[in-house]
Amino acid sequence: MLMNVPAELFEKLLEGDRVALARSITLVESKRPEDYLAKQELIELCSGKKTSSVRIGISGLPGAGKSTFIEQLGLYLVRSGLRVAVLAVDPSSERTGGSILGDKTRMEVLATEENAYIRPSPNSGILGGVAEMTREAIIVCEAAGYDVVLVETVGVGQSEFGVHSMTDFFLILTISGAGDVLQGIKRGIMEMTDAVVVNKADGDRIDAARIAASDIKSALRLSTGGSVTPKIPVMTLSSLSQDGFDDVWKMIQEHVELARTTGAFDVRRSNQMNSWFENAVQFLLRSRLENDEKLTELRDRLLEDIEMGRVHPIAGANSYVDALTGEASD
Amino acid sequence: MLMNVPAELFEKLLEGDRVALARSITLVESKRPEDYLAKQELIELCSGKKTSSVRIGISGLPGAGKSTFIEQLGLYLVRSGLRVAVLAVDPSSERTGGSILGDKTRMEVLATEENAYIRPSPNSGILGGVAEMTREAIIVCEAAGYDVVLVETVGVGQSEFGVHSMTDFFLILTISGAGDVLQGIKRGIMEMTDAVVVNKADGDRIDAARIAASDIKSALRLSTGGSVTPKIPVMTLSSLSQDGFDDVWKMIQEHVELARTTGAFDVRRSNQMNSWFENAVQFLLRSRLENDEKLTELRDRLLEDIEMGRVHPIAGANSYVDALTGEASD
Numbered sequence A, B: 001m002l003m004n005v006p007a008e009l010f011e012k013l014l015e016g017d018r019v020a021l022a023r024s025i026t027l028v029e030s031k032r033p034e035d036y037l038a039k040q041e042l043i044e045l046c047s048g049k050k051t052s053s054v055r056i057g058i059s060g061l062p063g064a065g066k067s068t069f070i071e072q073l074g075l076y077l078v079r080s081g082l083r084v085a086v087l088a089v090d091p092s093s094e095r096t097g098g099s100i101l102g103d104k105t106r107m108e109v110l111a112t113e114e115n116a117y118i119r120p121s122p123n124s125g126i127l128g129g130v131a132e133m134t135r136e137a138i139i140v141c142e143a144a145g146y147d148v149v150l151v152e153t154v155g156v157g158q159s160e161f162g163v164h165s166m167t168d169f170f171l172i173l174t175i176s177g178a179g180d181v182l183q184g185i186k187r188g189i190m191e192m193t194d195a196v197v198v199n200k201a202d203g204d205r206i207d208a209a210r211i212a213a214s215d216i217k218s219a220l221r222l223s224t225g226g227s228v229t230p231k232i233p234v235m236t237l238s239s240l241s242q243d244g245f246d247d248v249w250k251m252i253q254e255h256v257e258l259a260r261t262t263g264a265f266d267v268r269r270s271n272q273m274n275s276w277f278e279n280a281v282q283f284l285l286r287s288r289l290e291n292d293e294k295l296t297e298l299r300d301r302l303l304e305d306i307e308m309g310r311v312h313p314i315a316g317a318n319s320y321v322d323a324l325t326g327e328a329s330d
Helices: A006-014 A018-029 A033-048 A066-079 A134-143 A158-164 A187-191 A203-223 A245-262 A264-291 A293-307 A313-325 B006-014 B018-029 B033-048 B066-079 B134-143 B158-164 B187-191 B203-223 B245-262 B264-291 B293-307 B313-325
Strands: A054-060 A084-089 A116-119 A148-154 A169-175 A195-199 A234-236 B054-060 B084-089 B116-119 B148-154 B169-175 B195-199 B234-236
Touching: A006 A018, A006 A033, A006 A134, A018 A033, A018 A116, A018 A134, A033 A134, A033 A264, A033 B313, A054 A066, A054 A158, A054 A245, A066 A084, A066 A116, A066 A148, A066 A195, A066 A245, A084 A134, A084 A158, A116 A134, A134 A148, A148 A158, A158 A169, A169 A203, A169 A245, A195 A203, A195 A245, A203 A234, A234 A245, A245 A264, A264 A293, A264 B293, A264 B313, A293 A313, A293 B264, A313 B033, A313 B264, A313 B313, B006 B018, B006 B033, B006 B134, B018 B033, B018 B116, B018 B134, B033 B134, B033 B264, B054 B066, B054 B158, B054 B245, B066 B084, B066 B116, B066 B148, B066 B195, B066 B245, B084 B134, B084 B158, B116 B134, B134 B148, B134 B264, B148 B158, B158 B169, B169 B203, B169 B245, B195 B203, B195 B245, B203 B234, B234 B245, B245 B264, B264 B293, B293 B313
Parallel strands: A054 A148, A054 A169, A084 A116, A084 A148, A169 A195, A195 A234, B054 B148, B054 B169, B084 B116, B084 B148, B169 B195, B195 B234
Antiparallel strands: none
């Protein structure tokens, strides 16, 4: 086995070595204290490399057809001569191991493309921060020469905020259907959305998709008080017939080019540094707690006391946090 | 304004005072250091009160009709002579303020019932722990004499694990429809589910709902390898026509009574103490970070350095965590 020497990994990354890429991502996702320094060095090396990549966040409820959409978009981009990396942020991946159906066919075609790289969901843990190390994985993929990084997340809730905070373009995928499409798109989410795509606009669902798109446009107008026509594009698309990927990619490119011209692109990336810091703090803190022997012992003892009814969970938590922050000895 | 004296609040809680109830929940949700002691005292007082309440977690994707279901179930229970509290865990409540549509009509009828109490979502913050103080709010409601506590969460992901870890019965609400119902029910979620209810089985959707229910049953068999018939009940229901709440409540009662007889009920509650401890640790830690002047100053300085490109976010996070855990002075 190769050593995790950051300079070596970085050199191989630049050469397009896929094994080095996989190993680099594993390194930046590592929670082992002995990996901290190597990890930090590798990330700083990768961060130093200038790239013109585009990071696209894609979110949607289960059933919206995210996998098929991403695979087709990925294939479209690869055929356009671009190198594409796909990262997934799944808030519940560790315990679920994916949905009951469908994992077997997950992006099988795209996975065989030489210019595509698909990284499965990290095991972030159920209470762990969402997308903890996805940001670092993006940086690594970019250093490895990928032009487009697609970051997928299951919507509802926190994970969208996480993915928005690390991408240049945030797209919501939805479908027409029985449930209320609009209810799936919360106001705070809409405010950070760059485009909405109504998927599965095929066969006898084309009309329903168009109606859904028009409903979403109305809702967007409503949410701005009706005074302004919102600039968020709402499109329909069929991942099945591969219709519309031209338009989707054109829309993304235009958005990114305009943002680059106005400087909004750099401002957005610079603002994202704050949430990178916050995520890194959470990650480091959790890693340190898990690896500190004294704290682990204290935790085990407290949990036993709590189970036996000798200590209330709240009181136990207080003692633990005191020990962690060194308050007890003050 | 009344003081937040725990003993006084507790006394008024026991008398059924709604103002005291609202204030108590606000106290247990507080992040202000000056509230820590009062909060802990109130929670311990409430924990000490023996009750025979039942905690029911209800999860489902947006559009599944959770609000209507909970309102109708709540009304059914109130009419059966029970006192019902409704708490909501919304992972993205702070920034969204609810969905675009529908908030105006949220449980309006139930809200006017004397024996019902509806608590809006706490402002847990987007990166904050899901359901941080919901557990404490449950305890407070129980001390206030509520027989049934309904805890609602939007599915997908972390929040379900949170809600499962604080309830006696976990129910998933779903609907028949365009999206793949099964994809919405991840394996890890299914493993902790006590029942699945296919909602909106009304009008011309009755057949579709029955088919969906049968699909879910098959998937459950599939997920156990086909060898065992899973004991998770799958029912159809119409919240609109109020059909089926008898059956739902009967099912929950039977489950709870059996669990009480076998001891499984107490085991489950005792196991939940662990996650209560974990949640409390997260909450306390975050509160302390936000309220520590030195750490706040360091954070601001680091964020400025990061923005100016003088410090990498990862390196900044390292310094911050060092300061927090007192490593720097070691």
